[in-house]
Amino acid sequence: MSKKPFLHEGILFPYEGYDPEMLRFTQEEFVFKDDDVMIMTYPKSGTNWLISILSLIRSKGDPTCVQSLPFWERAPWLETKFGFENLPTMKSPRLMTSHLPLRIFPKSIFNTKAKVIYLIRNPRDVLVSGYFFGHVVNLLGRPESLPEYFEWFLEGNVVYGSWFDHIRGWSSKRDWENLLWLSYEELLQDTRGTVEKICHFMGEKLTPEEIGSVMKYSSFQFMKGNKMSNFTALQDYNLIDWEHRAGMTLLRKGIAGDWKNHFTVAQAEAFDKIFKERTAGLPPELFPW
Numbered sequence: 424m425s426k427k428p429f430l431h432e433g434i435l436f437p438y439e440g441y442d443p444e445m446l447r448f449t450q451e452e453f454v455f456k457d458d459d460v461m462i463m464t465y466p467k468s469g470t471n472w473l474i475s476i477l478s479l480i481r482s483k484g485d486p487t488c489v490q491s492l493p494f495w496e497r498a499p500w501l502e503t504k505f506g507f508e509n510l511p512t513m514k515s516p517r518l519m520t521s522h523l524p525l526r527i528f529p530k531s532i533f534n535t536k537a538k539v540i541y542l543i544r545n546p547r548d549v550l551v552s553g554y555f556f557g558h559v560v561n562l563l564g565r566p567e568s569l570p571e572y573f574e575w576f577l578e579g580n581v582v583y584g585s586w587f588d589h590i591r592g593w594s595s596k597r598d599w600e601n602l603l604w605l606s607y608e609e610l611l612q613d614t615r616g617t618v619e620k621i622c623h624f625m626g627e628k629l630t631p632e633e634i635g636s637v638m639k640y641s642s643f644q645f646m647k648g649n650k651m652s653n654f655t656a657l658q659d660y661n662l663i664d665w666e667h668r669a670g671m672t673l674l675r676k677g678i679a680g681d682w683k684n685h686f687t688v689a690q691a692e693a694f695d696k697i698f699k700e701r702t703a704g705l706p707p708e709l710f711p712w
C-alpha cells in the first residue's frame with residue numbers, strides 16, 4: 424500500500440483510515456440527529472481533551488467510559504472509515520468529532536438542532552504540537568526539522584489543509600445558535616468555568632462534585648496515564664498503522680505558549696505577518712491568546 428496522503432477537494436488526508444468515496448458520501452448524505460453533539464477542531468487544538476470532557480459530562484463525572492473505551496469510539500471522527508461504518512448505528516445521543524473544514528463539511532447539519540462545539544487554539548502552538556506529533560505517527564512523511572514543518576503549515580500543506588481556511592470557514596457560523604466557540608487557552612485558564620459553559624450549552628445539569636470529577640478525569644496528568652486517551656491503545660486495536668512509535672503519546676506538554684520555546688525571532692515575525700494577512704477582517708476576539 425502506498426503510504427502517501429491523498430488529496431480530496433484540494434485538502435490532504437492521511438493515507439490510512441480515510442477513503443475518498445466515503446468522504447464524498449458523508450459530505451452529501453450523512454444524516455444528523457437533533458441530539459448529536461459534534462466536536463469540531465483543527466488538528467492539535469485539544470480535540471482529545473474536549474472528547475474526554477464531553478464523555479465525562481455525559482457520564483456525570485463517572486470515569487468508567489474514559490477508562491474502558493478509546494477516544495475514537497467515544498466520539499468517532501465523522502470523516503474516517505471508522506465513523507462511516509459505525510456512526511449510523513451508534514446509540515443516541517451521539518458524540519462525534521470532525522476536523523473537516525466547513526467547505527467540505529455536510530451542510531445538512533445546519534437544518535437540524537445538532538450542536539457543534541468549535542475549539543480554537545493559537546496556531547503557533549498548533550504548529551509546534553503538529554510538528555512533534557509528526558514524530559509520534561507518520562501522517563505526511565516525517566518533517567526533517569521545525570523550519571520544514573513551519574513551511575508546510577503556513578502553506579496549508581498538512582493534513583486537513585490550512586489552519587487559516589479552517590478558522591475563516593467555521594468562524595462564519597459563529598452566530599448559529601447551536602455553535603459554541605471555545606478556545607484551548609480559556610479551557611486551560613478557567614477549566615471549571617469553561618466546563619460549566621459546555622454543560623449549559625449541552626443542557627446537562629451537573630452538581631459541583633460531578634463537575635470536579637469531570638475536571639479530575641480529564642486533567643492532563645490523568646489523560647496522560649490513561650491508555651484509552653493517550654493513543655497507546657491504538658496499537659492494541661490494530662485499527663490503523665500510522666507507524667506509531669511505541670511509548671509516544673498524544674499528550675506532550677499541554678500548555679499555552681510553548682511556541683516561544685521553539686520559534687526563532689525571524690520565524691515569530693514571519694508568522695505574525697502571515698497571521699495578520701490571512702486573518703484580515705476577522706474579529707480579534709476570535710483569537711484570545
Ligand code: A3P
Nearest residue numbers: 467468469470471472552642643674675676677
Ligand atoms: P501539545 O502537543 O502542545 O502538548 P489534539 O487532541 O487536537 O491532537 O491536541 C493535542 C494537544 O492537546 C497536545 O498539545 C496535548 O498535550 C493537548 N492536550 C490533550 N489533553 C490535554 C489536557 N487534558 N490538558 C491540556 N492539554 C491537553
